[in-house]
Amino acid sequence: MRATINIVKVILLTSTLYFAHTVRANEAPLVSIQSHDDFFNSISALCDKAFQGKVTVDNASGDSFANEELIMHIRKCSDEKIEIPFHVGDDASRTWIITKTGSGLSLKHDHRHRDGSHDESTMYGGHTTDAGWAQVQSFPADEYSKQLFVKTGIPQSVGNTWQMFIYPESFSYRLIRQGREFRVDFDLTNSITAPAAPWGYSDD
DSSP, X not given: OHHHXXXXXXXXXXXXXXXXXXXXXXXXXXXXXXXXXXXXXXXXXXXXXXXXXXXXXEOXXXXXXXXXXXXXXXXXXXXXXXXXXXXXXXXXXXXXXXXXXXXXXXXXXXXXXXXXXXXSSOSEEEEOOSOOOSSEEEEEBOHHHHHHHHHTTOGGGGGOEEEEEEETTEEEEEEEETTEEEEEEEEEEEEEOOOOOOTTOOOO
16 A cells, blocks of 8 residues: 555656646736837837937027937847937937837936946936827836936926837937927938947947
């Protein structure tokens, strides 16, 4: 009887070990809706290309990029993230990061110093709160950004909403809040030589 019980234990143990090594739970899918996918894919289709832009709206005096060469570079793309450095003259401190989150799209602003270290004001941005459109998505400031703006002495920015527009011939980056509007339009009909990696990133 004891021998029979031992045999059963061995069989059960062997079966348990077998299934432990062969049965794997699949990862949960990163869900997304069509308008977010279409918007993301339209930008991703431009990966490795760079385009020149110009300021088309800026209602803040003394805060204009109008006299600088403006270049966006869709530099790195994956199924979940797009990195877009925004060069302002020789200032390569800014990188826009668009990420699929499973509950929409996130836009973050990665700000670096020339030595690659992070600026105090970095990784601010927002998250989609609705479906948007295949051509347009809006990113109202998230809670991290609101607290950062208060901490760094620019509480007026807690009302920020960033927007991005993607059409066959143009891409636009827009910032709006009460009393403030800034917009840069990029010409997608003429790609240019891509600049060097932005500060804090590598060309490798």
